[in-house]
Amino acid sequence: MTAVPDIGTQLRKGVVEFCVLGLLGREPMYGWQLSQQLTEHGMIASIGTLYPVLTRLRDKGLVTSYEQASDAGPVRRYYRLTPTGTGQLETFRRQWTPFTATVSDLVGEGDRQ
Amino acid sequence: MTETPQVVRSYLHELEGALRGMPAAERQEIIGGVREELTGLDEAAASERIELLGDPAFIAAQAREAAGDVTPAGRESFGYAVVASLLVAFGGIVVPILGWIVGLGMVWFSRTWSVGEKLIGTLAAPVLGAIGVAVSLLLETSATAESASPTFGSSFSFAHGSLLIVPVVYIVSGLWLLARARRTVRPPA
Numbered sequence: 490m491t492a493v494p495d496i497g498t499q500l501r502k503g504v505v506e507f508c509v510l511g512l513l514g515r516e517p518m519y520g521w522q523l524s525q526q527l528t529e530h531g532m533i534a535s536i537g538t539l540y541p542v543l544t545r546l547r548d549k550g551l552v553t554s555y556e557q558a559s560d561a562g563p564v565r566r567y568y569r570l571t572p573t574g575t576g577q578l579e580t581f582r583r584q585w586t587p588f589t590a591t592v593s594d595l596v597g598e599g600d601r602q
Numbered sequence: 603m604t605e606t607p608q609v610v611r612s613y614l615h616e617l618e619g620a621l622r623g624m625p626a627a628e629r630q631e632i633i634g635g636v637r638e639e640l641t642g643l644d645e646a647a648a649s650e651r652i653e654l655l656g657d658p659a660f661i662a663a664q665a666r667e668a669a670g671d672v673t674p675a676g677r678e679s680f681g682y683a684v685v686a687s688l689l690v691a692f693g694g695i696v697v698p699i700l701g702w703i704v705g706l707g708m709v710w711f712s713r714t715w716s717v718g719e720k721l722i723g724t725l726a727a728p729v730l731g732a733i734g735v736a737v738s739l740l741l742e743t744s745a746t747a748e749s750a751s752p753t754f755g756s757s758f759s760f761a762h763g764s765l766l767i768v769p770v771v772y773i774v775s776g777l778w779l780l781a782r783a784r785r786t787v788r789p790p791a
Contacts, residue, residue, distance in 0.1 A: 537664030
């Protein structure tokens with residue numbers, strides 16, 4: 490008997506890569522910054538989820554990283570979008586709203602008939 | 603540079619252990635990212651940050667899930683890594699040449715090492731061997747140019763002798779790969 494996967498987890502898995510692209514679309518960020526933002530919004534449970542996602546995005550050529558020394562702190566690895574990543578984010582943005590509208594239409598709203 | 607607090611060293615050590623068996627690139631990225639966050643903090647600030655980061659076992663479990671890795675704690679991978687490293691170190695001596703080829707093949711198929719580590723493990727011995735032979739041949743050429751009676755015999759065997767560098771370096775490379783597999787990333791000094 491297989492356990493029924495948590496719906497929230499499944500949904501987050503589907504979109505977390507695009508959430509990372511969205512955050513990096515605003516500005517380059519380092520790992521902890523990304524992790525904090527995503528954790529606060531309940532998209533990931535820990536920094537452990539973030540790095541495999543970043544590795545995948547980099548392997549796909551959507552994200553690139555570089556090191557930058559901060560004024561007072563350590564040298565940090567920043568991540569930023571590549572032109573392909575920007576394009577992918579744009580495509581996702583265009584499709585997301587009609588997609589959610591379609592799903593809402595199909596799923597309906599339980600309390601209304 | 604301030605001394606790294608003990609709490610940071612223990613945390614990173616624990617995280618490295620928990621991540622063992624994951625692909626090297628991802629493991630290094632996670633440890634690098636966490637280390638970056640703990641660098642330069644004093645004991646109290648680091649403890650606070652560690653609290654936010656969470657239990658290493660939980661981070662590792664999340665990372666495995668996100669990476670789609672279902673190897674339980676990577677124990678099998680470590681056994682595989684030990685065999686591969688030892689074959690690189692001694693395989694070519696036990697079964698000439700073929701032992702090294704099998705060992706290096708296993709290393710390249712493994713996810714334990716990064717591409718850079720695999721390249722070093724593979725190329726260090728032949729490159730150093732080739733340099734040894736080139737240097738001895740160069741010495742031979744200059745010796746024959748200077749001397750009226752060429753000393754072919756002795757310098758030729760010198761060139762052959764320098765090939766001994768290859769098995770010696772493979773022993774070092776194999777043991778180094780084993781050490782990297784045991785503990786891929788050192789805690790900061």
